[in-house]
Amino acid sequence: MNEQLQQNLKQMEISKFQNDLVQWFIREQRDLPWRKDSDPYKIWVSEIMLQQTRVDTVIPYYERFLEKFPTIEAFADADDESVLKIWEGLGYYSRVRNLHSAVKEVVSQYNGKVPNTLKDISKLKGVGPYTAGAVLSIAYGVPEPAVDGNVMRVLSRILLIYEDIAKQSTRKIFEDAVREIIDRDHPSYFNQALMELGALICTPTSPSCLLCPVREHCIAFSVGAEKDLPIKTRKKSTKHVDLIAAVLKTDNGKYLIRKRPSKGLLANLWEFPMVEDGNFMQMRTALTNYLEKEIKVNTQLETGTFTKVDHVFSHLTWAINVFAGTVSGDIKLEDNYLLVTKEELEEYAFPVSHQTIWKTYKEKYHL
DNA sequence: TAAACGTGGCA
């Protein structure tokens, strides 16, 4: 921690700041489903879902998840396919794979009780420094920092911190600051209040300083620098990938789908067969050849594509041209391929891009 | 340390 920050912390009226912040939170907090219950398992699930994901997006997923898996034991017993299916569309799928693995660990090694120490909870898959602090403070009242993007933004303004919050190493600076100012009598309220303030008042662009309960403690406001903070360097633009996909049907009404590899992008999700690279016609041929060579099917694609799906990921974009077609012959499928009925298909988890393909297919072909 | 890892909302 640099000297200027120590100086700013020293001049802060910490006790009054804590009180202003916590009382505001008690008064103004949103009514959110994960605030109805202090079950550590439920807090944990909510924290994983909320990683890089908006509250409004999470709410319905959270409700469905806990309806299906109301206890930690119920989730530990779930099969992998249903686990992925309930996360379908939420993104960052390694979150749920890690959560499932970690929950099984808690059930087998901790008798189903979520660890309440930093040392133990941090060993769990998918539990990084933020989530560890969040679960410990919110579920157990342990005064650990829970530093997320909100907290870095809010504190960079209040304490006038010009460190680049895009750099991972910067988080430690804010954790040290939180250790100095956290309300040790109300760590759950305090941590949630910092995040809630970031979500409702101290927003990224045009913060509502005139409504801010801790305005009088904010150095950036006092010097008119609130809109210059936080410092965050931009990341580079995404790369572009062209693909060809095919929705292929057998003469007895089944569809050919395949499971993606267990690592990397959209791991373990299902998709319609795709190939990438090359120009349009090469790719069309490549897809047909691939299917005929690798899984011994005869394919007949319609002449033109029936849809094009552009899908933007955080680090790349897919442009998928999609054919409809048929498969026939003596079909010998590789392990990762499957022939399923229309009804069965919808039991499997697909990425949003392929959900879109399927939806369009059903509309065009009147299914 | 930087890049990978999803998706949808918004200016």
Added chain:
DNA sequence: TTGCCAAGTTT
């Protein structure tokens, strides 16, 4: 339309 943003973690 494009880029940024949202309760981060893993490799």
